[in-house]
Amino acid sequence: MTPNDATDSDQDLNPDSARDVTRRSLLAATGTGLAATAGCAGVYTPADAANDVAVRGNVDYFAGPTQLAADDAVFLDARTRDLFRTERIYGARLAPVDELTAQSETESGLIPDTEALASAFGAVGVAPDDDVVVYGGSVGSRVTRVAFALEYLGHRGDITVLNGGFENWTGRVGTGDRDPPTAEYDPDVRExxxxxxxxxxxxxxxxxxxxxxxxxxxxxxxxxxxxxxxxxxxxxxxxxxxxxxxxxxxxxxxxxxxxxxxxxxxxxxxxxxxxxxxxxxxxxxxxxxxxxxxxxxxxxxxxxxxxxxxxxxxxxxxxxxxxxxxxxxxxxxxxxxxxxxxxxxxxxxxxxxxx
The missing domain is CATH 3.40.250.10 (Rhodanese-like domain)
Known part of the structure; x- marks a missing residue:
């Protein structure tokens, strides 16, 4: 099979191949879907939406709203400031996405600016041991840049991306401006x-x-x-x-x-x-x-x-x-x-x- 022969089927995968472990475990762990939890027949409710974006299979990082386990996690909103101010997950802090793209010049080329990244997280009250949930309007690249920056700094707490984004959130929401607490972020860089x-x-x-x-x-x-x-x-x-x-x-x-x-x-x-x-x-x-x-x-x-x-x-x-x-x-x-x-x-x- 050539690289251009992408297929939606798993039938051509070699079951003896070491690189197929993830696919086999995904197939074994994937169910046929969660039952609807609508409060009235024939109506699609927010609970249904939350269930539909639950992540099934052996997949790290991503989780639906009903799968979040950490009650004291820090929520980081990777959307724009205007969207954040209009409505957000209750208690969430605005992720400093633009600051998380900062780079340092070395003799070998550009690398992430460790000091700038650590300072950006500290400014919104994120500490290395905090469990963090990152969300946006979707699971697009603004969200994943935040997750990458945390991993690069050697973050010790759990890092979760909210599958389905803000639109599928069924918990409390907040509005308006909010001044976050600050923290000292001491990185342990994973070069x-x-x-x-x-x-x-x-x-x-x-x-x-x-x-x-x-x-x-x-x-x-x-x-x-x-x-x-x-x-x-x-x-x-x-x-x-x-x-x-x-x-x-x-x-x-x-x-x-x-x-x-x-x-x-x-x-x-x-x-x-x-x-x-x-x-x-x-x-x-x-x-x-x-x-x-x-x-x-x-x-x-x-x-x-x-x-x-x-x-x-x-x-x-x-x-x-x-x-x-x-x-x-x-x-x-x-x-x-x-x-x-x-x-x-x-x-x-x-x-x-x-x-």
């Missing part, structure tokens, strides 16, 4: 979760072969460097992708407001894209927000060593002209894995038992 520009340059020619798996999460048009495409970033001096990278658009991780079907995601990445679940996998995008969606999805599915190129294609494509030989870009050798998905969803809030 193994990121790679640098030079780390990648030393392995060019080995990706998705003898070396690490490498996933470009941008749209196929950006990956291919399609001339005239609106997907091309004008700020990039070169277009295309890192040699050997396979393209799987990050939108494929999201189905409206929820994580896409875990069985299909496992097939997409470990079968169609032929990534080694037990090997090193590096993900990158234009910047350092969108690829965290794929980073978290792969970790949630049980991939053991997933790393983020925080500098992204923006750094790689814009090295000085004299250094381009060390950091090549290609468009001719291409592997695009079709990934269907959409971020968002309808806002249907009409619940009534009065007919």
């Amino acid at each position: 193994e979760l990121v790679v640098t520009r030079d780390w990648l340059a030393e392995r060019v020619g080995t990706f998705n072969g003898d070396g690490p798996g490498l996933v470009d999460v941008r749209s196929p048009e950006a990956y291919l460097g399609a001339k005239g495409s609106a997907a091309l970033e004008e700020s990039n001096r070169r277009h295309g992708h890192l040699p050997g990278a396979v393209d799987v658009h990050w939108h494929g991780n999201v189905d409206g407001r929820t994580l896409a079907d875990p069985i299909e995601l496992a097939s997409l990445y470990f079968n169609a894209a032929v990534l080694d679940q037990d090997g090193t996998i590096v993900v990158y995008g234009q910047g350092n927000v969108n690829p965290t969606s794929t980073w978290l999805a792969l970790r949630a599915l049980g991939a053991t060593d997933v790393r983020l190129y925080d500098g992204g294609f923006a750094e790689w494509a814009n090295v000085p002209e004299a250094e381009r030989g060390r950091y090549p870009v290609e468009t001719k050798t291409t592997t695009v894995v079709e990934a269907e998905g959409s971020v968002g969803g309808s806002d249907d809030g009409g619940f009534s038992c009065t007919g």
Whole structure:
């Protein structure tokens, strides 16, 4: 099967393959769905919505509203400030998403700015031992960037992403401004979760072969460097992708407001894209927000060593002209894995038992 032969079926998976452990456990743990809990026949209630976004199977990080266990967890709202002020989960704090993209320049390339990330979490009262629940309008990349930043800082408490986002929350809500408490965030950085520009340059020619798996999460048009495409970033001096990278658009991780079907995601990445679940996998995008969606999805599915190129294609494509030989870009050798998905969803809030 070639990387372009993505399938929605698990029937072609090799049951003896080590990388299929997650898919087998997902299949074994997935049920036929929870029974409706409507208060009146024929009416879809908020409780039904909460049950429908419960995460089934052997999946880490993601949980529906009915699956949250920590009563004293800190809720972080990754939506915009305007949405947060209008209505939010009661007691939630506004996640400092923009500050969590901060980077530091090293001799090897850009990496996350540890001091800036730690300061941003401390400013909203998050301490390293706190259990944290992150939510947004969906499970999009703003939410996953928050989760990644916590993991990178060596967060010791549980980190959970609310599947279904705010629209499927059935608990208490609040409105207006709120000044959060502050905390001292003392990081224990996990440097193994990121790679640098030079780390990648030393392995060019080995990706998705003898070396690490490498996933470009941008749209196929950006990956291919399609001339005239609106997907091309004008700020990039070169277009295309890192040699050997396979393209799987990050939108494929999201189905409206929820994580896409875990069985299909496992097939997409470990079968169609032929990534080694037990090997090193590096993900990158234009910047350092969108690829965290794929980073978290792969970790949630049980991939053991997933790393983020925080500098992204923006750094790689814009090295000085004299250094381009060390950091090549290609468009001719291409592997695009079709990934269907959409971020968002309808806002249907009409619940009534009065007919």
